[in-house]
Amino acid sequence: MSTVWDRTAEFLSDNLAGLMPIVLLGLFMPLTLLGNLMPLMKNDGQIADVAIGVIVLLLSVMTIWGGIAITALAFDPPAGRAAAVATANRRLLPVLGISLLTTGIALLLALPIGVALAMSGIDMTALAAGQQPAPPTNPGAVSIAGIYVLLLIPVLLWAYARFVLLITPIMVMERRGVGVYARSFVLTRGIGWKVVGLVLLYGIVSWVASSAANAVFGSVFRLLIGGRGQSRSHPS
Template sequence: MVKMGTVWDRTAEFLSDNIAAIVPVALLAFFVPASISGNFAAAATNAGAGLKIVLQVLQILFALLAVWGSLVITAMALDIASERSAANIATRRFVPAVIVSVVMFAVAFVLVLPIPGILASNGYDMMAIANGEPVAIASGVAWSVGLYALVLLAVLLWVIARLIVATPVVVRENRILSALGESWSLTRGAALRIVGVIVLFAIVSWVAGLAAQTVFGVIFALVAGNDGDGVTLSSVMTSIVVAAVQSAFMVIPPAFTAKLYLALAAQAGLRHGDAAA
């Protein structure tokens, strides 16, 4: 049985041993985009339609760059490439990885659709809700939406746990959509433990990001001021600090999933070997 503690130890060992190679990737793929995009909400305040479109396009490009950076770290953590060749592997496997990510996102989107469906069928203005306008929702409808959301959250966590090693499969085994089936097979019997890791990591990273946003946001607002709407010196400084914290956490998932894939694949190999014997 694969132990999550052992996988975490191997992840930490990889990160500490390869910090010099990981930092440039994290700076390019995670830190710089996060530092810039952290001010997009403020920049969009009172912005024209053209600028908003540009910001949305940049947001998509930054997300794609983050995918590429994650693939680089995955290739390194799989012990199949050096720092330079890992970038080449990430570039070659970029399109398959994006295809797999889009399919997973599409499935999640379909599962979420019943929520706006429930609201729309009860006569609520979905455009007003999407624009953040206050809408009074009847208690019965709210309970229905809330119950479905809780069930959906549990289902999504389970599905994410079963598909968590799809990216390492794409990188190492040169698969595309079949990587989803392989991940589902490898994670059989380990989903609950993986869900626990996902929840714990999500809580820790969220708290760290919120603390950085709140504490440094207040400090920089006092030091540099925070006059008016839009991008300010304090908001820029805060986004840089928050981006640094986010980048530190963003290097962990690709390394962890790669080490988890290696452990699960080794376990599957032993199981098949015992069956053949």
């Protein structure tokens, strides 16, 4: 892990000028906006929610584009930012396709949780709307859902490290379709749990950095985006 961080720091220091525009446009701005737009959604099907949903979708695509561009620059720093951006533009749709497939697989794995909660008698509509649902009529189904979640979390973490983490680097360097999963499994053979540890460490660092960014810039975006909406909905 120390080698990974050392090489990351070296890459950042050597390519800071080329990275900054990509990071600001493809990661920092979308993630900051996402963190402040999501709380504004009321999940009531209104036009405002639809508009916010479309913006959130576009911002998510921008973060994927930014990740591809940074990966391309990391693989070939001498080629420069222009080549990295061209690679991101060219590989965005294939990476999006595989990302959608991966999301679909994850949703299928999580489907039993929804089935168990529905069988428990919990009002799923209220739960989806962020409201406090009535107590379940079948607590046993809730227990089954909880046990399934506890078992699913380590499985998903291991699967992410072995099958998903290297999708973008592989698709930047190699022209692959669904075979990217098998290629990722081969490349992480023998180091799976080390990769899991790296993912956990990266997640902690990302969470701290994201929280700091939202703390500094979040109030500005709330004033620009959310403040007026609140004043209109609660007239004095």
